[in-house]
Amino acid sequence: MDDAVLSNDKQVYRPGEWAVTPGVAAGSPGEKSPPLAQLYPEKDKYLIIPQARYTDPAFAELEWKAVWSKVWTCAGLASDIADPGQWFKYDLGRESFVVVRQKDGSIKAFYNVCQHRGRQLVTENFGRNHSFVCQYHSWVFDLDGKNRRVTDREYFEQDALSGDLSLKAVRCETWAGFVFISMDENAKPLREYLDGIPGIFAGYHFENMHVVKDVVVEVPCNWKIGYENFLEPYHAHITHPEIQPAVDEVLNQYDFYRNGHGNAITRVGLPSERYADKNNINPALAFLLQEAGINPEQFQGRATDVRQALIAAKRKEDNPWGIDYSGYVDSQLMDDWNPSFFPNMTFNAHPEGTMVLRFLPHPSDPSKYLLHQWVLIPKTKPGVPVPYYMGVEPDVDISGTVRPARRYTTLADPQMGLVVGQDIANQVGMQRGVSSKGLSSGVRLSEQEQRLQQIHAEIDRLIAAI
Ligand SMILES: [Fe+2]
Known part of the structure; x- marks a missing residue:
């Protein structure tokens, strides 16, 4: 990767300050939250995370009493x-x-x-x-x-x-x-606990979506390693390089809410800031245009114009998905909205399908957790596919007439799709690393990993409260 390909925006960009839709109205789902330091003034205590938080049974016991037994x-x-x-x-x-x-x-x-x-x-x-x-x-x-x-x-x-x-x-x-x-x-009422999350996701109506996938796999690392994997897009450029032609995993919007919750918005339908060619319609963008009923050969515009064209296509009443997009703001039509529900659930939310991941602690061993994946989709026109990266197999009945059985898989074949499979491969390599003498100075976090700082700060607030 060559830093020279990064635009001037990157020179002034501080992760956490970017707004996907600059100037969005107050109260809109896309409104940028205040910075992390406003809710968590202690955040700089979490620039380096001690190993014991991932390995020590005594710390896991504290988490049990202060976090799992309370939230x-x-x-x-x-x-x-x-x-x-x-x-x-x-x-x-x-x-x-x-x-x-x-x-x-x-x-x-x-x-x-x-x-x-x-x-x-x-x-x-x-x-x-x-x-x-x-x-x-x-x-x-x-x-x-x-x-x-x-x-x-x-x-x-x-x-x-x-x-x-x-x-x-x-x-x-x-x-x-x-x-x-x-x-x-x-405990305070659930809605109060979830703070800003219900408001920004009101348009999705997850309650009207149905399950098309339900998979569980045991992963040999601490539950926080799993959860943290889905709180930062920093790893995407090397773990998921295939997304760069059509996903900007650099200039994300990070939002922070009370009680440890957060959200990240990653723009989809344009090349990454790390991707050199911002001009030509690459195959990934051509695929998205095709899906939206736009002939990529005839598309008049640069690669960076595709996202707006796709938003406009979805705004049409007779859009190819058969979805009523009127309750969504523009960014929600295209971008990956990635809320984190402290302490252990994330969504990758799209109107066409939402992947829910839960990170469930092992009953006794802090070096293991259960990763649980649900994929939920709304009613769409027949033949509309589930977003590809969620790994719903082509032979699955996605009509909603059959609730698929829960599958228990293994690391050899987790069956969670290409992207989550890549993430699991990283997690498998983590527990020995965070347990090693070779990392005795701790885990170091960047600005792109602020949401990890937030969860460690929240855990310590809960521990201090017992
Ligand atoms: Fe990932």
Whole structure:
């Protein structure tokens, strides 16, 4: 890579200060947030991250008490429990929960544990019951958690059954079709916790999208290494060089919100600042034009004009996707909007499809985590493909009539698409590195990695609060 190809913009660009749409109106989804230092004045304490934060079981234990036991995390999708009695299991670290649709349409979540001897009530990922029957001694619990039966009750001394025999509930609230839980009964309401995120994503209506992919793979590194991978576009030029002809991974907009959340906007439909030819319509841009019903041979304009032409094509009522784009701002039509929901979820959000990744800590080993990928798409015209990089295989029924089963894959073939596969390959190489004496001075972060500073600052704020 040759720095000489970078334009003058790059000379004055400070990551975090760029606005994808300069001068965008206050209150618009594209409005640039204040800089990180405004929300996190302590950010410069996180220019170098000590190794122990990725490796030390004692630090992982602190995270369990201060972070996982307190915050809201996404447990699953409301669409998977559309009908009363439908439930899904959510495993988070050492805990397991069952999240169930009630007869009145509300959703409740409980620790997945029988109040008799502690056997897990459900072991499958999804199911539908009239009640929960423990498979060990057949105690029965209603959908709302109340104990309905103590088998052979007459053989229990009264004191053995003192207190509440209901399943232990946890807080459960939804946003945009995502069900969140918190183990902290004093947690602030979910919407308040999510701060600016619901506002900027209101136009996507994720609750109307359906699942076309559901994959889980165990990755041998700390959960933060996985999460951090998707918080910075700095790595893209070398890890995903194939995107440069049509994605500007340099001049990103970074936005910061309270409680550790953030967003990055990466412009799509123009060559990268690192890509020398800003003039000719390269094959990647030609492909995008073709998709939008524009003949690339006849396109009058430079490579840097393609993005605007694509936005205009989507604004047409009879656009080739069959999507009503009226609720989206221009940047959302084309660009990669990449919110991070602290502590462990990211989206790559596009109107035509959104890839959701969750980074789930291992129950006991800080050097492993589970990477969970969902791909959600809206109803489109038949034949419209899912954004290619999300890796939805061509033989998958994407019409929404079939909810694909959850797949458990291996590192040899994670089945998460080319781009996430490239990311996983990096993560696999990280844990030995961050554990090595050769990195005893710590992990060093650039301005392009400010969102990593933010999450470490947020973790420490939560640790200080316990
Ligand atoms: Fe990546």
